Amino acid sequence: MPKISIIIPVYNVGKYVTVCLESILKQTYRDFEAIVIDDGSVDNSPGVCDEFARRDSRIRVFHIPNGGVSNALNVGLANAAGEWLYFVDGDDWIEEKSLEMMMSHIQKEAAIDVLCFNNYVNTDREEKNVPMLERFWTGKDVDILAAATIFPKYIEKKYKVVLPVIRCRWSKMIKKQLVVDNNIFFKPELTLGQDADFCAEVFAVAKCVLTSNDYLYHYRSFNESNSNKYREKWNHLIYRVSYLNSNEKVSKNNDFEEVKGLLILSLAKTMMVRFLCHPECIKTFSERNKILKNFLYAKEMECSFSFFSILRVLPFYIPFLFLLKFKMSKTLLLVGKLLYRMKSPSAHS
Secondary structure (H helix, E strand, O other): OOOEEEEEEEOOOOOOHHHHHHHHHOOOOOOEEEEEEEEOOOOOHHHHHHHHHHHOOOEEEEEEOOOOHHHHHHHHHHHOOOOEEEEOOOOOEEOOOHHHHHHHHHHHOOOOOEEEEEEEEEOOOEEEOOOOOOEEEEHHHHHHHHHHHHOHHHHHHHHOOOOOOOOOHHHEEEEHHHHHHOOOOOOOOOOOOHHHHHHHHHHHHOOEEEEEEEEEEEEEOOOHHHHHOOOOOOHHHHHHHHHHHHOHHHHOOOOHHHHHHHHHHHHHHHHHHHHHOOOOOOOOHHHHHHHHHHHHHOHHHOOOOOHHHHHHHOHHHHHHHHHHHOOOHHHHHHHHHHHHHHHOHHHHO
């Protein structure tokens, strides 16, 4: 039985997966298995993964029909034999001593349920992410981390902490028994925010978490314009809020109403920028307004957040929250159009 199970979802990353898997095999800590889930790739990814499996028996490859990253990750969870779970994306890579440094922390403190660490960001050049707060989190303090995965900016300002990539699965190693005992898995219905909700549920049941500023992971960031691509289906947003509402482990959090209200605002803004106010959307203003009103009036979107507490932390969000709370869809659409212009000025040059 390996100490660590590394779960690697792969989908059409043939240009990058060799670098990823080479970094796994170069690890100075050797007691691991790598579970590679090929999610129906149609490029050369399957062949590359199979070749690595032939080279090293610690690599196991599962070829499945394309079902999305959450489904692929769940296949990895179901087949993981290690004591610890670690996630690496197929187009990223890790430092040679990543596993060794993780296990060093864990061996020093046996009570750790989750270890969080920092990363490099690779766009045109490689840069270090902002420094992570180094701290042990125990008892009720772990609830701060659970709330941060829902809306980190608010929690960071409220508690004066710095928690970069706290909502990403690849920024942490998790005790597998914690996931098994609490039936935690990735939600296939979600196509946005699945990492954040998985991590929120993990933190909601964790007893001891270490956040470390070790830079262990290399995240490959692609062209930012991808975040502005047109997308017409948004039903998963309502499902995401409904899931958070119904999850007792997460919704008991003292900061839940505030972060939920801000999350709904964030989801509404994202939907407007990438759908309703996107230049590729051919729907009339009346049709867009109807879609947004249906979103705002959905029972899952009801929130009783306190304007006062948010005002003290993120005062510039208050106008948006006011429009959101009172379902002022037409004004929100006009604001959304402005947001798109600000976010992607080249689209209107």
